[in-house]
Amino acid sequence: MKELTLPNIELPEDAEFLRKEIREFLNKERKQGSFEPKCDTWLGGYSAEFSRKIGHQGWLGMTWPKKYGGHERSALERFVVTEELLAAGAPVAAHWFGDRQTGPLLLRYGTEEQKQRFLPLLAKGEIYFAIGLSEPNSGSDLASVSTRAKKSGNKWIVNGSKIWTSGAHHAHYMITLVRTAPVGDKKHEGLSQILLDLSAPGITIRPIHLMTGEHHFNEVIMEDVEVSEDMIIGKEGEGWKQSLAELAYERSGPERFMSTYPLLEELVRRLSDSDSDYAKIAVGRLVARLWTLRKMSLGVAGLLEQGKSPEIAAALVKDLGTEYENEIIKVARLLIPSNPSVTAESSFDALLAQAILHAPGFTLRGGTTEILRGIIARGLGVR
Ligand SMILES: Cc1cc2nc3c(=O)[nH]c(=O)nc-3n(C[C@H](O)[C@H](O)[C@H](O)COP(=O)(O)OP(=O)(O)OC[C@H]3O[C@@H](n4cnc5c(N)ncnc54)[C@H](O)[C@@H]3O)c2cc1C
Known part of the structure; x- marks a missing residue:
């Protein structure tokens, strides 16, 4: 069997400054009522106004050349922005595909005219792609x-x-x-x-x-x-080769293990006074897995930054990540008595309902689990 190794990436200090900046921005937006945290907002949380604000902050097209409206920052800084937006459950669906994969696709394969026409609008959060x-x-x-x-x-x-x-x-x-x-x-x-x-x-x-x-x-x-x-x-x-190149971007980002993160955060908040060892162990396990997935996803981001196409590692992140998103739901239901409903007043019940109802799609979208496992097995030489 072949080995699969990922680089151990540490975030630079600049990226941590950026984290502080984006957290302040998101807290302010939330206080002003521009959004309420929800699960799976990278696919379901549409707000053109919010996407334009993110563009205005310089957080779209972050790694692209300045001549196309980008900001020439590192993939790791982009990673921080992405994970903070997901952690906050912010409405980012409008710009998500464009920023994540259409922009990189056009940069790699687009004509000069296409780049000049579309990339600056993408970076401003003014044009959306399906x-x-x-x-x-x-x-x-x-x-x-x-x-x-x-x-x-x-x-x-x-x-x-x-x-x-x-x-x-x-x-x-x-x-x-x-x-x-x-x-x-x-x-x-x-x-x-x-x-x-x-x-x-x-x-x-x-x-x-x-x-x-x-x-x-x-x-x-x-x-x-x-x-x-x-x-x-x-x-x-x-088109086939080009579409495959997009998949490493599509499968390895933090959205593949953070769709239900707002529920995890609410679960931890609810359990903050709990003395239950069982609850502590269950939550500790979830947090440890989150940390591991994050390390793996960062490793893939590092390889993408080096111009590599880590399809196998990306497939692995998506497979393990989507399983993890479902595990958060299971643990939340076990630990807290609930009455999940999307219209519930309790934020725990509302987040749980969103997570449960969106969950069937996690392991299908972007390539099903069975297909991903086939890719991983072939890549490791065991199939
Ligand atoms: C929330 C969500 C959002 C989506 N958004 C988009 C989008 O924006 N754009 C877009 O183009 N698509 C989108 N999709 C579609 C998604 O990419 C497909 O659902 C996915 O590729 C699977 O295709 P299918 O639904 O036709 O299932 P099928 O391919 O028919 O598969 C059915 C079942 O058979 C299994 N199977 C199929 N082939 C094999 C095999 N060779 N070996 C083992 N098992 C196999 C699959 O794993 C699956 O369990 C979205 C899906 C969801 C759920």
Whole structure:
């Protein structure tokens, strides 16, 4: 079996100064009533106003070049901002995908014109992106996508549908994986990524409601949608390789183990007067696991900063992290008598209900547990 090692990353002093700054900002925002902590806000907590404020603070596009509106700070400083936003349960969904993966994707593969057009708006928190990968008949087996883009003059004509598209009803653009050449011997070939304007004629966005009743994801139907040829990202036919490169960003960040962190914090607050050794041990275990996951996630951030593509380690963080998010729910239910409801007045009951109702998605989104374990096993040479 091959070894999997991650660098031991310590946060520099600058990053800790930044932590203080962002905590002060978040406390102030909370006191002013701009948000109430919630679970899973990186997918469900939409506030364009809040995203613009984060952009104004210089906390979006943090690592990108200044000439594209970025701030040329380190990936570790970005890590601190990310974990503080998640810990606070702040409404960050509007900008999340754009800051996490569309920006890096465009920096790596986009044309100069695309970079100049989109990155400064992303860094200001003024433009939002959805991810158009999954289709009604294509989820884990992503290379089987059947949405097609056909060339007609200087345009692409796109037909097909995407499903489970988070935030498409708020987003301006969708990074859409399409087939630009017929399926050949290798189905991973002939795929491309297109920047699709979600307000274009021929696009219908239908809501799919969560168990909480919230409108979070959608079905996006594309009928003869015209897309200018310069909206292709990178090289035609290289969409598979480019999409895979995005996954290390998508799978390894603190959002993969902190979706239920606001519940953990409330649990600790509730137990602060408890004398129960059982409760202390259970919470101690949760905190120790959190620390380990954080170390691993930081290690992946360190490798990404060095320009590496740590797909296997990223898959491991997501697998262990999502299991952990569910464990917080289990422990919270065991330790505190509760009556979970999203409309509950008690913040513990409300956070618990949000966590329970969002939990089924944790191990599915961004690659299911079974698929991730396959990647890890192959990477370690045991499959
Ligand atoms: C909250 C949430 C948000 C999402 N947001 C987005 C989004 O913004 N954009 C987007 O494109 N998609 C999004 N998705 C979709 C997500 O990426 C897919 O649900 C996921 O890739 C799985 O695909 P599927 O649902 O078609 O399940 P399937 O692929 O049909 O899988 C069904 C089951 O079979 C198992 N399985 C499948 N293949 C194998 C195999 N080879 N070996 C072992 N087991 C296997 C899976 O693990 C799973 O348990 C979101 C999903 C959720 C839950």
